[in-house]
Amino acid sequence: MRQHEIANDTIDLETRLTQDHHQSLKLWLRMLSTTVMIENEIRNRLRAEFDITLPRFDLMAQLERHPEGLRMGELSKRMMVTGGNITGITDQLEQEGLVMRVTDKQDRRAYSVKLTPAGRKAFKTMASVHESWVAELFSGLDAEQKSQMIGLLSSVKSDLSANFSASKHNEHE
Amino acid sequence: MRQHEIANDTIDLETRLTQDHHQSLKLWLRMLSTTVMIENEIRNRLRAEFDITLPRFDLMAQLERHPEGLRMGELSKRMMVTGGNITGITDQLEQEGLVMRVTDKQDRRAYSVKLTPAGRKAFKTMASVHESWVAELFSGLDAEQKSQMIGLLSSVKSDLSANFSASKHNEHE
DNA sequence: TATTGTTATACTCTATAACTATA
């Protein structure tokens, strides 16, 4: 132990940099594979139980949080996806009667997308089941560990938003 | 503080369950959006700098770790993707001269996929730059926080592998 | 002119299932 600390004090900067790089990479690979596993599990369950895809579910989740409705451009930013895709997903959901486009009185180029009553009802059911799945998938952590992780992720994310917002459509949450 | 603890002791089980659900959901949403942001950033940089996609890069990364070569089925498991896709990605990389299929002497149905010398060289360059990007993107955490997070993710992941390996092609790492 | 949203297109990744050739 002490040996290690002493070594740590005397190694040169380049070595420490390499170690940091390796640690970051390890963290990233673990984070990525864990996320993919959970995402796949949830995606499969959503399809099997509710015949819905993840982006469609996400769009509805955004609308649930904004009962006043969101414009297409808002949805695009929040879902980190370009505009054309939002049109497509919204089209599908509208066909199924789950969301509706409400024309904006002030700006006739724009729409507000809202959940229909049927959409709100359907989403409530799905969201509740979805939430219990997530709880199940994270049952490997206790409450303390979860809040720790939430804090760590927030640090990463705020650092990202501050420095790399240019890359795509961020401004998330 | 004390008030909070007392309250925590006396609230009923259902309430605590709901709180846990919300916390898990919050954790998952934060983890997902953070991962997506980093993934997008890396994907864009890989395309811009090296004209390579993430799956192609990942396949090469797998081979780099296994100089003796990997069979198509192995790659399929490790990349959490079905077999047909591995054929496609391998075809592309083979065309570009980055990997090669080596027929197995013992089992003439099977191949070992390996990096070519050119592939190994190209990957070394990319991997080193990639690693520094990752370090940059995680610079919001210090070494201590990173190792904390690695530990937390390991708990989640091992719990997942133990309970949900059926969902797709896991057995990762 | 700039902005909101749509359309058209093309590309990548993905899963499924039928297929071939070995084992």
Added chain:
DNA sequence: TATAGTTATAGAGTATAACAATA
């Protein structure tokens, strides 16, 4: 029969760019 890998197909999601309507 079972297994390793391929092929064919279809579907989802994505970005880009040209476009229409409105501001």
